[in-house]
Amino acid sequence: MAIPPKPWPTGMVEQPEPLVRRVLAPNPSPYTYTGTQTYLVGNAGQLAVIDPGPDDADHLAALEAAIGGAQVTAIMCTHTHRDHSPAAVPLAQRTGAPVVGCAPLVLPDDGPRADAPFDRTYAPDRVLEDGESMTGRGWTLTAVATPGHTSNHLCFALEESGALFTGDHVMGWSTSVVVPPDGNMTDYMASLAKLYDREDRIYYAAHGAPIENPRQLVRGMIGHRRQRENQIRRLLGEQAQAIEDLVPQMYKGLDERLIGAAGMSVKAHLIDLEQRGMVSRSGEIWTVN
Template identity: 45%
Template sequence: MDQNGLEPNREMTFLKEPEPPRGLALDVLPGVKRVVAGNAASMTYHGTNTYLIDDPDGGLIVLDPGPDLPGHVAAIVKAGGGRIRRILLSHTHSDHVGATAELKAATGAPTYGWKRSATPSFEPDFALDDGDTISGLTATFTPGHAADHLCFAWRDGILFSGDHVMGWSSSVVSPPLGDMKAYLASLELLLDRPDTLYLCGHGPALPNPQAYVRLLIAHRRRREEAISRAIAARPQTTAELVSRLYAKTDPMLRRAAERNVLAHLIKLDAEGRVTRQGNTWRINAQRAEKQNVEV
């Protein structure tokens, strides 16, 4: 482990942290606390981070209420001390939006989220567009992991990165609402920003974020080329590609790997690099021939 707490991985390095206390508002930075939900799992690390952020008007903003767990909502309300004025959503996956209705009922705070919710059961009270600012937080539209994903830029180079970029793991891109082309474009977008620290939807804060984002992009490009080479060797199903390219045995992790591979394949198909026949993926022979690619 290096000085930033990074541990080696076969392709990337990821941040780890001790399991945090439950039901408490933990200091992150001046003006920011987090309450970590009790939904630890292979896809959520220690649990969803719910952030409490100082509002310029003296209140508090809650970013990502988290999963629908009564104890978690009670901890947020207690930590808020009657000051919660607004509820923001990075995206509407259930582990981030699940507690929203209960928290709104308990506090009376309105909700804010992307203007086109990806979850039919949730519509924000106030719809946000790319670049909108609310209480010192500026929304940046970063689709890919989710169709309605927002990062929020704060002061002093802080970016609340949601599930778009997390230091503990790469993100899952699960079609149809997850889009690999959009995800990579959103990663490239972050490289043009001057942020110095990401506060993520799960796991610890991420320092030196641009270097990490470059690694994520390179990781995805390598995976895409590995998929292309595997299909060039012989036509294969998504499941066969997962077995060939991943060594995961945990059912949840294997399912996530399959969704990522499918997202890559859909992107390659849209680019004309592969074709699908039933459940089997093949290299686009006509395009490969034009490019003098051996198939």
Template identity: 40%
Template sequence: MPYLTEPEPVRGLATEVAPGIRRIVAGNPGLMTYHGTNTYLIETGQGTVVLDPGPDDEAHVAAILAATGGSVGAILLSHSHSDHLGALAALQAQTGARTFAFHRSADSAFRPDVPLQDGDSVAGLLAIHTPGHASDHLCFARPDGIVFSADHVMSWSSSIVSPPGGDMAAYFQSLRRMLARDDRLLLPGHGPPLPDPAPYIQELLDHRIKREEAIAETLRTGPFAAMDLVKELYSQTNPWLIRAAERNVVAHLQKLEQEGRASRHADGWVSSLSSSDASSR
């Protein structure tokens, strides 16, 4: 995959990434977060909107308050994972802004002030339900072709799909939904902006399809545990990312099971297709 990179950003600084949009990168770098979570400050007719407050970090909240002068029109949440949600309570306490997020939160402890449905609009942004990475994941689209893609499509890496909250079948559908759009720029939850996103999204989808077919083919010689499949198919994976690879494999296995192409047994996963079925695919 042709992933993008960028220099480590200056912490606590709001920098313009597109007209009317600034970004502050949180101080939570890591193997799963790249340089950190992107918090976006979006100028709208309803004031400055904060998208994804970021992790629970006093310094990051202080940077958001400094960049907005403490005046926030609304707080939007792409999904309820802690690296996006953690700072929300502190930011809301300081600003009094209402929170907007998908109406079925994946975090039982969080309920938005304004629950959003797929297709709703807030501050001129269209909410697009894109489950896969998380069941409550939303992308937000501006009318000018800029989309805040959060963790659904990231420029620096593919997304982890970890059941039960992650769903590979839903992820495939959500990627295809984004492909059907005519967007010009994606602003992800981690990593740099992604221009001309359609070819990249197609490669993400093709990569996942290829990986799934490799899993399905390997299962014909099963049974295999999910970690056995990781060792068989992910030989070049960073050892620190093996756990993430296993979660992706489990998500693929569950999708194959839903489609009648794999089944679980006490000693592992096996193919549900006969040799003739497999050869006809």
């Protein structure tokens, strides 16, 4: 999906429902759409901040203005890509709130996403396990483990309204990038199936518009990934090929800036298929079994 024309609501406070407000960070890119959306969950008394975003002075000032006189009881991160968690440190210093959520994760190389490697500053005060909750006055956020995009990825369910904050696991504007070795297609598909079995009313992703038909979208995403699997097997059935040969056949007219990411997703699919005994490789060349 193309990035919409400006103006975008960067730095503005929007309120999609009574317990939820969002502030858009000034970090648009082909990977982040119009930027990272930071969510403020709660009320004038107590708030949780989900995905504080990049360590950017303007974004932090916008968050402080949105928080106002409320007490921040938790700064919660879905995962540790650098467009999601670096503002946790300065925001914790300014508010005194603990950093809570996903486990720390740093890898030396995050593939083609030069704009969003892992955040080396992230040091949570508490790691939430699947099903554990944070509570405030009038709200409860429960962790839903969704590895795949990254191995430490969490979603957060707002129990009072049926909303799910999906980070980068499910987005309405694009499919999630799965970059091996940490990104894992087998885990990603299992996490999609896990969300499909839930009955969340609406998804709020870190990038893009709210998703008002969540189960329908997730079903479509699972189908899309299965189509990619079948496409890979068909192409390899025609002849053994390398990933760099598969990408232009699978992604017609792709923005050149996204070719590396597409190659990583193809690799993630191939590794998953290899583990299931459907393909094999010799060096850089893959064949169908």
